[in-house]
Amino acid sequence: xxPRHNPETEEYGIKSWVYRRAKPFHPQRFYYFLTSLRxxxxxxxxxxxxxxxxIWLATRYLNSLVFQKSGALFDVQPLNLWYASLxxxxxxxxxxxxxxxxxxxxxxxxxxxxxxxxxxxxIGMDMDQVEMENMLDKIMLTDKEFNGGLDQxxxxxxxxxxxxxxxxxxxxxxxxxxxxxxxxxxxLAEKLN
Numbered sequence: 001x002x003p004r005h006n007p008e009t010e011e012y013g014i015k016s017w018v019y020r021r022a023k024p025f026h027p028q029r030f031y032y033f034l035t036s037l038r039x040x041x042x043x044x045x046x047x048x049x050x051x052x053x054x055i056w057l058a059t060r061y062l063n064s065l066v067f068q069k070s071g072a073l074f075d076v077q078p079l080n081l082w083y084a085s086l087x088x089x090x091x092x093x094x095x096x097x098x099x100x101x102x103x104x105x106x107x108x109x110x111x112x113x114x115x116x117x118x119x120x121x122x123i124g125m126d127m128d129q130v131e132m133e134n135m136l137d138k139i140m141l142t143d144k145e146f147n148g149g150l151d152q153x154x155x156x157x158x159x160x161x162x163x164x165x166x167x168x169x170x171x172x173x174x175x176x177x178x179x180x181x182x183x184x185x186x187x188l189a190e191k192l193n
Contacts, residue, residue, distance in 0.1 A: 016123040019136055022110045023146055024058035024153070025118065029139045031159040037074060044135055046072070047127045053120030054079060057160075058141055058153040061085070067120060076160075084114020 037043050051069040055076075066079040083091060083105060092098040105115050118140075122132065145152060 013126040014123065015125075015127050015129065016121065017129055019053070019118060019120045019122055019133060020108075021118040021137070021140060022108075022113065022116070023118070023140045024056040024116065025139045026141050026145065027057045027059045027156055027158040027160065030055075030057060033139050034074065034076070037069075044131065045069075048122050048124040048132070050123040051120055053118070055118055055120065056082075056116045057158070058145075059156055059158040061116075061150065061153070064116075082114060082116050084109075084116060 033045075037045050048069060049071060051067065051074075053067055054064045055067045057065060060078075061082075062085040063081050064079040066075075066077050068075045083101065088098065088102075091101040108115055108117055108119070110117075118136070120136075140146075141153075
């Protein structure tokens with residue numbers, strides 16, 4: 001009889017799960033979260049040794065961002081346009097490709113915001129999933145902020161640089177064929193100046 005092998009996940013207390021929410025992070029609270037992660041050696045999120053996923057900031061209505069964390073290092077970068085921000089005809093080159101995209105979005109599509117969501121894989125040692133999720137939930141918009149909708153979200157302070165908006169606007173114009181500044185992006189750019 002073979003001795004029972006303890007998987008490394010049990011032996012070292014490694015745990016992983018996917019954090020999913022269909023509500024955006026508040027940009028200022030997300031920024032403070034990143035700052036405290038950098039500055040606080042006892043930060044709860046330090047137990048997370050690896051994280052990677054798509055995030056939705058309330059002020060970034062057109063595009064997703066990718067959040068990555070490895071050890072003490074982390075990065076946030078613009079990723080792709082949300083499918084919900086594009087005409088369905090731009091979801092693929094052929095009808096079959098468009099249908100495949102529709103099928104892949106079924107489980108994550110929520111009205112009225114489409115595929116916008118938080119989806120972050122978290123891997124760490126001795127992490128308390130409930131405590132970690134509660135911490136991330138506090139970064140999201142409150143129910144009152146969320147119910148204020150886009151008009152309210154446009155007023156939030158966004159500490160991230162304007163270069164995101166410039167690149168995003170070019171990508172959106174190229175993809176949708178719509179030229180000229182988007183009024184929503186104009187409003188956000190004004191807030192940054």
